[in-house]
Amino acid sequence: MSNPPSTRGLLIALVAAGTLSAPGLPMAADPAAGAAAWIQExxxxxxxxxxSCATCHGTDLTQPGRHAKTGKAIDPMAPSVNPQRLTDEKKIAKWLLRNCRWTLGRECTETEKADFIAYIETQ
Structure with a gap:
């Protein structure tokens, strides 16, 4: 079983997929900023x-969440308990787009995306 890619590796993959545009990689991702943004309403x-992100995913990313509107269960976000998280660049791009629009009412910036990924990766 291979190890999941690092935050830098994910950012590079997202840039390659056209999800992020980050001239001058490596992009500085800030897990603390991601954590703060996670709970911002x-x-x-x-x-x-x-x-907030925590509305559906919770504040303990090692635990399952529940979608606020549909009630659908959401698998834990933490790669430490859910090794499938942060391994598929297309899924990352899809869910960041969808969830940012639903939660923030807009697309996330490249910096916000990087910070969220960095935060989730620490869990």
């Missing part, structure tokens, strides 16, 4: 509630 598009 944003107004829902309908204005009825606040959302």
């Amino acid at each position: 944003h107004p829902a598009s309908d204005g009825t509630d606040q959302r």
Whole structure:
């Protein structure tokens, strides 16, 4: 069984896939910034509630989450307990796009994406 790629390796793969544009790699990813952004709340598009990444994924990434709208179970985000996390660049790109739009109401910046990946990787 191979080890999952490092944050730098994931960032390079995401740049290669066109998901991130980061001239002058290596991009500095900040897990602390990712952790802070994870719990930062944003107004829902309908204005009825606040959302954060933790709304669905929780604050303990070693535990399963639950989608706030659908109730669907979400496997733990932490690669330490879910080795499938952060191994497929296409899935990473897909879910970052979808979840950033749903939670933040916009696409994440390259820096935000890198910070989220770095944070998740530390769990």
